[in-house]
Amino acid sequence: MYKPLKTRLIVLAAVLSCTVAGVAAAADVKPRLIRFGYGLNDESVQGRAARYLAQELEKISGGKLKMKTFGSANLGSDEQMQGALAGGAQEMMVGSTAPLAGMVKEFGVFDLPFLFNSEKEADAVLDGQLGQDLLKKLEAKGLVGLVYWENGFRNMTNSKRPIVRAEDMQGIKLRVMQNQIALGVFNTLGANAVPMPFSELFTALETRTVDGQENPITTIQSSKFYEVQPYLTITRHVYTPWVVLASKKWWDKLSPDEQRLVRQAAEASRDFERKDSRADSLKAMGTLEQAGMKINTVSPEEVARMREKVQPVVDKYTQELGPDLIQQLNTEISKARN
Numbered sequence: 001m002y003k004p005l006k007t008r009l010i011v012l013a014a015v016l017s018c019t020v021a022g023v024a025a026a027a028d029v030k031p032r033l034i035r036f037g038y039g040l041n042d043e044s045v046q047g048r049a050a051r052y053l054a055q056e057l058e059k060i061s062g063g064k065l066k067m068k069t070f071g072s073a074n075l076g077s078d079e080q081m082q083g084a085l086a087g088g089a090q091e092m093m094v095g096s097t098a099p100l101a102g103m104v105k106e107f108g109v110f111d112l113p114f115l116f117n118s119e120k121e122a123d124a125v126l127d128g129q130l131g132q133d134l135l136k137k138l139e140a141k142g143l144v145g146l147v148y149w150e151n152g153f154r155n156m157t158n159s160k161r162p163i164v165r166a167e168d169m170q171g172i173k174l175r176v177m178q179n180q181i182a183l184g185v186f187n188t189l190g191a192n193a194v195p196m197p198f199s200e201l202f203t204a205l206e207t208r209t210v211d212g213q214e215n216p217i218t219t220i221q222s223s224k225f226y227e228v229q230p231y232l233t234i235t236r237h238v239y240t241p242w243v244v245l246a247s248k249k250w251w252d253k254l255s256p257d258e259q260r261l262v263r264q265a266a267e268a269s270r271d272f273e274r275k276d277s278r279a280d281s282l283k284a285m286g287t288l289e290q291a292g293m294k295i296n297t298v299s300p301e302e303v304a305r306m307r308e309k310v311q312p313v314v315d316k317y318t319q320e321l322g323p324d325l326i327q328q329l330n331t332e333i334s335k336a337r338n
């Protein structure tokens, strides 16, 4: 049967558009409410990215997937939320990799000091093979790791004195994240390391339960640590990522379409957050200076001495985490570096 080409094209277009519309209509997305918890306040990098994620997800799901965000550890500390996700009592969260090392020890690689030189190197490792393999290991623990956000390069603040040489850390009661490697690193540097959840940190600094802490300058600013910590020392001793997590119990109940939308929104939030974090980091320095913090930068020679001092801790955890993993890590870093 002969039909003119034009008619055939119209029929073809009609069939195609029906198929496209059919797929969209058939997309299996139910109305859902997702509770997303995080530890910093609403004005932080974390808060802004959480709101972005919620808006993005609502937009691409046509309003069906609604996310309610809870900042300032209102749903619990990072550790508590990890437990709630694993048990299925909460849907999603973002938190540091450091406390995750209690569940999957290999996340401890990001607590090894002086690993990355730049954000670019960190992005390459996190979004590359090693970072993605680590996320997969979470599934056996009841968590689904979606994307990495930037927490950032950490620096030290305290209420005693500027840290010019490693020796200046002697006797400083320093809050660290709840992680064996962080504990080992700071005790070896001479500090008196105290593991503590972030949610208790401001009060601990204010009441002088601890003398100092270490975090990226974005957090030192948004959490107003400058109100209780006169000294800031730029050390960039470690780069901490944040991970956006979902409860596996909950995730497994989502349709493939719903999972795809959550992943897509998470990826968009990652790109937004990293850009925002880097821009905020440039501004934060000036704000902290204006707030009256006394800021110094540790010299490269002194960083080299610190590195040397903590080498035994690095060697110990290289054995514990697996020399192969550390080798893969170093290979991926040097690839990104060159």
Ligand code: TF8
Residues within 6 Å of the ligand: 038, 039, 040, 078, 094, 095, 096, 151, 177, 197, 198, 199, 214, 215, 216, 219, 240
């Ligand atoms: C820390 C981390 C915190 C995050 C946050 C509470 O010092 O750097 O920024 O884990 O989710 O605990």
